[in-house]
Amino acid sequence: MSVSNVEDRMGLDNTLEEPGRRAPLIVGGNDFTSITEKVCGIVERPKPPKGWYVALGVSAMLMGMLFGLIGYLVLVGTGVWGLQIPVGWGFAIVNFVFWVGIGHAGTLISAILFLFRQKWRTSINRFAEAMTIFAVICAGVFPGIHVGRVWFAYWMFPLPNQMDMWPNFRSPLLWDVFAVSTYFTVSLLFWYLGMIPDLASLRDRAGTRVRQIVYGVLALGWRGANRHWQHYEKAYLLLAALATPLVLSVHSVVSMDFAVSQLPGWHTTIFPPYFVAGAIFSGFAMVVMLAVPAREWFGLKDVITLRHLENMNKVILATGSMVGYAYGMEFFIAWYSGNSFEGFAFLNRAMGPYAWAYWIMVSCNVITPQLFWVRKIRTSPWIMFFVVIFVNIGMWFERFVITVTSLSRDFLPSSWGYYSATWVDYGMLIGSFGLFFTLFLLFLRFGPMVAMAEVKTVLPEADPHHGQDEDHDHRELADEIGAPEDPVVVAGLKGAMPAGDKYGILVRFKSPAELMKAARKVRDAGFTRWDVHSPFPVHGMDRAMGLRSTKLPWLVLAGGITGCASAILLQWWTNAVDYPFLISGKPLFSLPANIPVAFELTILLAALATVGGVFMLMKLPRFHHPLFHSRRFRKVTDDRFFLCIKARDPKFDNEGTGAFVSTLGGDAAEWVEG
Numbered sequence: 001m002s003v004s005n006v007e008d009r010m011g012l013d014n015t016l017e018e019p020g021r022r023a024p025l026i027v028g029g030n031d032f033t034s035i036t037e038k039v040c041g042i043v044e045r046p047k048p049p050k051g052w053y054v055a056l057g058v059s060a061m062l063m064g065m066l067f068g069l070i071g072y073l074v075l076v077g078t079g080v081w082g083l084q085i086p087v088g089w090g091f092a093i094v095n096f097v098f099w100v101g102i103g104h105a106g107t108l109i110s111a112i113l114f115l116f117r118q119k120w121r122t123s124i125n126r127f128a129e130a131m132t133i134f135a136v137i138c139a140g141v142f143p144g145i146h147v148g149r150v151w152f153a154y155w156m157f158p159l160p161n162q163m164d165m166w167p168n169f170r171s172p173l174l175w176d177v178f179a180v181s182t183y184f185t186v187s188l189l190f191w192y193l194g195m196i197p198d199l200a201s202l203r204d205r206a207g208t209r210v211r212q213i214v215y216g217v218l219a220l221g222w223r224g225a226n227r228h229w230q231h232y233e234k235a236y237l238l239l240a241a242l243a244t245p246l247v248l249s250v251h252s253v254v255s256m257d258f259a260v261s262q263l264p265g266w267h268t269t270i271f272p273p274y275f276v277a278g279a280i281f282s283g284f285a286m287v288v289m290l291a292v293p294a295r296e297w298f299g300l301k302d303v304i305t306l307r308h309l310e311n312m313n314k315v316i317l318a319t320g321s322m323v324g325y326a327y328g329m330e331f332f333i334a335w336y337s338g339n340s341f342e343g344f345a346f347l348n349r350a351m352g353p354y355a356w357a358y359w360i361m362v363s364c365n366v367i368t369p370q371l372f373w374v375r376k377i378r379t380s381p382w383i384m385f386f387v388v389i390f391v392n393i394g395m396w397f398e399r400f401v402i403t404v405t406s407l408s409r410d411f412l413p414s415s416w417g418y419y420s421a422t423w424v425d426y427g428m429l430i431g432s433f434g435l436f437f438t439l440f441l442l443f444l445r446f447g448p449m450v451a452m453a454e455v456k457t458v459l460p461e462a463d464p465h466h467g468q469d470e471d472h473d474h475r476e477l478a479d480e481i482g483a484p485e486d487p488v489v490v491a492g493l494k495g496a497m498p499a500g501d502k503y504g505i506l507v508r509f510k511s512p513a514e515l516m517k518a519a520r521k522v523r524d525a526g527f528t529r530w531d532v533h534s535p536f537p538v539h540g541m542d543r544a545m546g547l548r549s550t551k552l553p554w555l556v557l558a559g560g561i562t563g564c565a566s567a568i569l570l571q572w573w574t575n576a577v578d579y580p581f582l583i584s585g586k587p588l589f590s591l592p593a594n595i596p597v598a599f600e601l602t603i604l605l606a607a608l609a610t611v612g613g614v615f616m617l618m619k620l621p622r623f624h625h626p627l628f629h630s631r632r633f634r635k636v637t638d639d640r641f642f643l644c645i646k647a648r649d650p651k652f653d654n655e656g657t658g659a660f661v662s663t664l665g666g667d668a669a670e671w672v673e674g
Contacts, residue, residue, distance in 0.1 A: 031459050032535060032639035035303070039198070039450045040205050042298045048445055049297045056441045062434020069427045070145055078148050080424045087407045087419035092146035093257075094399040095429055098282070099139035099436075100180060100254055101275070101395065104247055105283025106132030107187055110194070111243040114236075120311055122454040123303050126198075127294065127444070128287050129191040134439040135286070136184040138432045143176065158570060166574035168581050170593040172256040178600040179253040186246055186607045190239045193232075193611060196222050197535070198448035201637040220621035223628075224636045226545060228618045229537040234550045235614035239607060242556075246603050251279045253596055258402065265345035265406035268333065274326040281319035281365070282395035284312050285388035292385040294444060303450055306379050313378035316391065320369030323398075327366065345406060353418055354405045357397050364394020456536045464516040464538055501674030503626035504530075504646040505657060506633065507666035512538045515641040518664040519544040522645065525660065529649035533633070533642040552613050559609025560602045567601035568594060626672050647674070 042048075073080055083090050106128040113121040144153050156177045158167055167174050199215050200222040206212035222228065252272035259271040288309060295304040334342045349358045368390045372378040377387070409416045443449070456462055509515045512534065519532050523546050532541060542549075575581045576588035586593075615621070627633050627644065636642055643664065645657060661669050 031461055032456050035452050035455050036638045039452050051297055059434045059437035062431050063438045066431025082421045086410045086415050089403050091425040092142045094403050096139050096142040097399045098396045099135045101279035101282045102286050103132040103135035104279035105287050107243050107247040111240040114240045119458045124308050126451040127449045130443045132187045134436050138436050166579040169571040169575050172260050175253045175596040178597050179250045182600040182604045183250045186243055189611050197453040204634040204637045221623045224533045225531045226541045230542055231550050231614050231617045233537050234552050235610050238556050238610050242603050242607050251275045263406055264341040277319050277322040281323055284315050285391040288312050288388045292381045310379050313372045317369050317372040324366035348409055349405045357401050361394050361397040361401050364390045453536045464512040502647040503672040503674040504644050505661050506670050506672050507643045507661050508668040509641040509666050514665050516544050518643050527649050527651050529646040533636045535637050555613035556606050556610050560606035563601040563605030564598050567598040626674055
């Protein structure tokens, strides 16, 4: 199969690559093998590129500086920052909103594009998800330290304490706590669940005992059984469906920190969609910024192609235009409203003492992305690399302009002031990038940066009805299976029948099409205790095996209802009964003010039910399984397909079943000890 055929099926276009610089995608065996070799080879190579060491060293030093400054802040107090009256919010909130926004692209690429069945996402979703996790970690640092007395940070959570007080659930700052913590948890579950099949690949290819144990524990005993894939695919779909509204809600809730206030420049209904568009804008810019050097350093130009980068640049262009529209609409509404305070706030942004920050923001966020109208620019890796750097600079300045310029000039001139950041502010900002890049670089070195199982799923060979007459090279090295190459059709079982307990008979196949035919034969023969194993889900296999649909959606529904009811009850009891809050004559309990927390807990408990339910249905973790005794079976996470008939099946008998498997068309078969 040609490289171009593979990329066409993945929704890619190989004509964008630089002539003469394409490495062959087919590195041996078949396309499934090539994907595994490329991605696992990054983790397995003895030494990463020198650029990785340099980047990690610089990032680790900056991260150390961040933690040192946090210690200094805790010892001395928030006076080391440039905060003053009236600017009570400074770099801490700016950095927080910036990093939360960066984290939106990972969930968007993984969840929303997955729901829309966009195949081009498969090569970039994994490290985009990792970027989300690390960005939210960076964001979470700042709310925890800007409260001043960090040892009382637990007051933000609804936990019983010595003062018998409960937090105010009508405060948007508390909504932030629930929104960001829920977003981090769901994103982490989504990321980890998606990695399990790929961690199993690293486990099966591990060259040292330590790697085998570490990746084995993380893979939870994954065997690629179709009964696993059935529940797994449903769980992944449900998590994507839960994460989609979550990604829209999180930055909407963050925007309400500003929008529910009465301060000119903040009190506007445009903030939720404006913040969400800006978050996607900056998040995609960060993904491109990370993808360009990653594909260069690790030789992934045939996996992360220029078509992937071009598609992301188109999203950046679209969302950048939305952000520019929002900037203009803010000025229009300020004029149209006739509110003199609102009009002054926006004129002050563009012409006041912080005009330099405003015009940096406009230049980077509105003007710079328009370069992507030119196809040559949006398909030139190092040009787009510098463009997206400017985009992220502009998005940080956007948060700075919104926060600082609105606070610096209050309603009365006697309350005006000029905020100047200190060296501690700048050090923490730079150090947060050190934390982010340290975590990301470690993931690139030791984790599967590309979703191998998902990429294999969209290859033409993954279709059991494709390529029946194509000639593929299915040779396998003898030292990988511990025996000479087996004949194409099994004439009988290799090796003696185990004297002790038998688990069953394992048959190996070369393609999904052969596995599908064999599954139908086993089903029609009346066997009930059997399963098939594959490196990716073979679509149509559930019907071929006669499996019923999974019960997982009912567990998720129960989790969501429990979360919603618990949130409503918690807010009613704490703020209306046990510790009444009377604020400006507002009711002690009103549904609109309690919707954000109720929504977040609904998503959170539904996501936890999804992951807990899928592990229960798959009966994982299970770190010891008879199939792991087979050396051939290690290829199940790479490019081979297996069918196992268990000895406890009512129809199983040694001679009859042994003769039956010889008719299935496999290329190898063996007894598996119990």
